[in-house]
Amino acid sequence: MNLFLLVISYLKARPLNTLLNIFLLSLGIAVITILLVFSNQMKEKISDNTKGIDLVVGAKGSPLQLILCNIFHIDYPTGNIKLIDADRLAKHRLVKNAIPLALGDSYQNFRIIGTNRAYAELYNAELTAGVWWAADLEVVLGANTAQLLQLKVGDTFSSAHGLSKEGHAHDENPFVVMGILKRTTGPLDNLILTNVSSIWKVHDAHVEDSSNVADTLSSHSVLVPTAMAQDSTLEITSLLIKYRNPIAAIQLPRYINGQTNMQAASPAFEAARLFSILGVGVELMTGFAYVLIFISAISIFIALYNSLKERQYDLAIMRSMGASRTKLFVITQLEGITLTLAGSMFGLALGHGVLFLFTTILEESQRTGINAWAFYKEEAFLLLGSLFLGILCSLIPAIQAYRTDIHKVLAGN
Numbered sequence: 001m002n003l004f005l006l007v008i009s010y011l012k013a014r015p016l017n018t019l020l021n022i023f024l025l026s027l028g029i030a031v032i033t034i035l036l037v038f039s040n041q042m043k044e045k046i047s048d049n050t051k052g053i054d055l056v057v058g059a060k061g062s063p064l065q066l067i068l069c070n071i072f073h074i075d076y077p078t079g080n081i082k083l084i085d086a087d088r089l090a091k092h093r094l095v096k097n098a099i100p101l102a103l104g105d106s107y108q109n110f111r112i113i114g115t116n117r118a119y120a121e122l123y124n125a126e127l128t129a130g131v132w133w134a135a136d137l138e139v140v141l142g143a144n145t146a147q148l149l150q151l152k153v154g155d156t157f158s159s160a161h162g163l164s165k166e167g168h169a170h171d172e173n174p175f176v177v178m179g180i181l182k183r184t185t186g187p188l189d190n191l192i193l194t195n196v197s198s199i200w201k202v203h204d205a206h207v208e209d210s211s212n213v214a215d216t217l218s219s220h221s222v223l224v225p226t227a228m229a230q231d232s233t234l235e236i237t238s239l240l241i242k243y244r245n246p247i248a249a250i251q252l253p254r255y256i257n258g259q260t261n262m263q264a265a266s267p268a269f270e271a272a273r274l275f276s277i278l279g280v281g282v283e284l285m286t287g288f289a290y291v292l293i294f295i296s297a298i299s300i301f302i303a304l305y306n307s308l309k310e311r312q313y314d315l316a317i318m319r320s321m322g323a324s325r326t327k328l329f330v331i332t333q334l335e336g337i338t339l340t341l342a343g344s345m346f347g348l349a350l351g352h353g354v355l356f357l358f359t360t361i362l363e364e365s366q367r368t369g370i371n372a373w374a375f376y377k378e379e380a381f382l383l384l385g386s387l388f389l390g391i392l393c394s395l396i397p398a399i400q401a402y403r404t405d406i407h408k409v410l411a412g413n
Contacts, residue, residue, distance in 0.1 A: 003327070003330060003331055003334060004334065004338075006331060007331060007334045007335050007338055008338075010307065010311070010335055011335065011338065011339070014303070014307065017303045018303075018339065020299065021296060021299050021300045021303060021339050021343065022339060022342050022343040022346060023343075024292060024295060024296035024299060024343070025292075025293060025296035025297075025300075025339075025340060025343030025344065025347060025386070026343045026344070026346040026347035026350055027289075027292050027347065027350075028289045028290065028291075028292030028293035028296060028347065029289075029293070029343065029344050029346075029347025029348060029350075029351065029382060029386070030347040030348075030350040030351040030354065031285060031286075031288065031289035031292070031351070032286060032289045032290075032347075032351070032382065033347060033348050033350075033351025033352065033379065033382070034351045034354060034355055035282055035285055035286055035289070036376060036378055036379065037351070037352070037355060037370070037372070037374060037376065038355070038370065039278075039282060040374075040376055040378075041370050041371065041374065042278075043275070045185075045186070046072075046271045046274075046275075048123075048185075048186055049071055049072060049186055049187055050071060050267035050268065050271060051122075052122050052242060053071065053122070053240045053241070053242065053267055054241055054242055054243045054248070054249065054266070054267075055240075055241040055243070055252065055253060055256075055264050055265070055266060055267075056070050056071060056238055056239070056240060056241070056264070056265050056266075056267060057081070057086070057089060057238060057239040057241060057256055057262050057263065057264050057265075058070060058077065058078050058079070058081060058237060058238035058239070058262065058263055058265075059077070059078045059079030059080060059081055059237075059262065059263065060078065060079075060261065060262070060263040061078030061079065061263065062078060063263065063265035063266075063269075063270055064265075064270050064273060064274065065078055066078055066238065066263065066265040066270075067265050067267055067270040067271070067274075068274075069103070069237075069238075070101055070103075070237065070238040070240070071187070071240075071267055072187060073111050073113075073187050073190065073191065077103050077104070077237045077238070078263070080235035080236065080237055081235060081236060081237070081238070081239075081261075081262050082232060082234070082235055083100075083221055083223065083224065083227060083231065083234040083235060083236055084229065084230065084231070084232055084234075085260065085261070085262060086098075086100060086223055086236055086239050086262075087221050087222050087223055087229055089239065089241075089256070089260070089262070090222050090223055090239065091222060092252070092255075093244070094243065094244050094245070094247065094248035094251060094252045095241055095242070095243070095244060095248070095252070096242045096243060096244040097118065097241070097242040098222075098223065098239050098240070098241050098242075099115060099116065099118045099119050099122065099239065099240040099241075100114075100115060100116065100196055100223040100224060100236045100238075100239060101113060101114070101115050101119070101236065101237050101238045101239070101240065102114030102115070102196045102199040102200070102235075102236045102237050103199075103237040103238075104161065104162070104199060104203070104237070105159040105160065105161055105162075105199065105202060106159065106160060106162065106192075107149070107157050107158075107159050107160065107175075107192060108149055110142075110145045110148075110149065110190060110191065110192055111190075111191055111192065112139070112159055112175075112191075112192040112193075112194060112199070113191050113192065113193050113194070114194055114195060114196035114197070114198055114199035114200075114236075115193060115194075115195070115196065116195065116196070116223075116224075117132065119193070119240070120132075120140075120181070120188065120193060122240075123184050123186045123187070123188050124184070125181050125182070125184055125188050126181065126182045127140070127179045127180065127181060127182070128143070128180055128181065128182040129152075129153050129179060129180045130153040130177070130178050130179030130180055131178055131179050132178065132179055133178050133179070133193070133194055133195060133198075134178070136194075136195065136197050136198045136201050137173060137174070137175050137176060137194070137198050137201065137202075138175070138176055138178045138194060138195075138198070139175045139176070139177055139178060139192050139193060139194045139198075140177075140178060140179040140180065140181060140192075140193045140194075141177055141179070141180050141181065141192055141193075142181050142184075142188045142189040142190050142191045142192070142193075143180070143181055143182060143183040143184070143189045144183075144189040144190045145189070145190055145191065145192055146177075146180045151177050152177065152180070153177050153178065153179065153180065154176070154177060155176070155177045156174045156175065156176050156177070157174060157175055157177075158171045158173070158174045158175070159173075159175060159202060173201055173202040175192075175194065175198070181193075185371075195224075195226070196223075196224045196226075196227075196236060197224060197226045197227065200227075200234065221234075223236070223239075224236075252264065253266065293389070296343065297389055297392070297393050300336060300339050300340065300390075300393040300394075301393045301394075301396070301397070304332065304335060304336055304393065304394050304397040305396065305397050305400075307335075307397075308332065308397045308400055308401060312404065315328055315401055315404045316404055319404060325402045325403075325404075326402070328398075328401040328402055328404060329398045329399070329401055329402040330398075331401070332394050332397050332398035332401045333390075333391060333394050333395075333398045335394060336390040336391065336393045336394025336397075336398075337387060337390035337391060337394070338390070339390060339393075340386040340387065340389045340390035340393065341383070341386055341387060341390065343386065344382055344383050344385075344386035345383070347382075348379055348382065348383075352372050352373060352375075353372075355370065355372035356372035356373070358372075359372055360372075
């Protein structure tokens with residue numbers, strides 16, 4: 001007697017109950033899977049995106065906004081800071097490296113960043129086509145940007161002020177695509193990179209062209225060599241700073257926040273704050289998922305208990321034909337385990353499938369770089385948990401099957 005085929009036959013005999021139990025359990029597992037994959041990958045991306053950046057310095061405002069805007073590029077700037085002040089900070093004895101960022105414009109909602117090559121090197125970016133920018137109004141596109149905007153090397157476009165498509169267009173200063181980056185699964189994938197002076201140029205700031213940098217570099221900015229160091233009219237959005245030594249972590253933020261008109265924010269601290277905020281929503285959704293799983297467990301238990309009553313005569317006949325009590329116990333246990341394992345596997349597939357659709361169909365979701373088919377060890381624990389749940393739900397019905405009294409059941413029929 002093939003026990004597994006017998007269990008499948010029992011489940012097929014009650015198709016609606018079977019499908020309902022599997023569906024309820026799969027919904028709960030799918031929600032947990034989505035939250036698991038999303039939160040794990042967000043943590044990985046936050047860790048990768050902040051690697052090599054100890055401090056973000058910008059205009060005074062919200063520290064979290066400063067981090068979201070200048071590292072993850074999902075918020076608006078808190079304002080601008082003077083280039084002369086940023087230069088002074090870049091020369092500070094506690095600063096090892098400082099990378100300037102100039103924001104303000106976009107193209108089709110893809111942000112244009114004025115920076116230098118050090119920003120791309122921070123994420124180990126490499127070109128897959130073309131060359132790096134060499135002069136003003138030359139840009140390099142991230143992988144997602146090039147793909148979604150269908151731009152290639154040699155194409156031109158005009159930026160718009162702000163992050164909306166309806167912003168004021170700078171048609172008089174079109175950008176030209178010089179290169180396209182390989183996919184990095186980081187923030188560069190969704191950006192348009194150029195030099196800082198290009199951002200100034202489209203906003204009518206008076207700077208020298210980057211192809212004609214003066215020989216007297218001592219009078220020029222440390223961060224932007226094409227600009228005069230003492231020009232008080234020039235501004236950038238922020239600085240990404242790498243500490244020179246551990247002491248800087250204590251002294252530098254205090255100095256910036258207390259003795260300058262700028263603000264310093266720690267990516268590590270603000271990322272932890274962000275996760276504490278998001279954690280409330282994740283916990284609520286996880287709680288809802290566990291409620292679904294609990295309801296599913298109750299439903300499976302009731303279904304098995306009721307079906308046992310209906311099959312008492314069948315079990316008595318099996319016992320009279322030589323089936324042991326243990327075999328009846330195992331059959332009932334297998335029925336519960338099959339239901340929960342089927343629900344869990346379908347739930348895992350449903351969770352990854354929903355993420356795949358979410359990251360494929362919606363353009364904004366494509367920019368997140370979430371890999372819907374990434375699997376984590378916690379998912380194996382979900383399957384083991386479903387195995388235990390199946391054993392638990394079918395334990396009482398299995399004990400009842402084990403205690404089946406052949407004579408009493410047959411005499412009653």
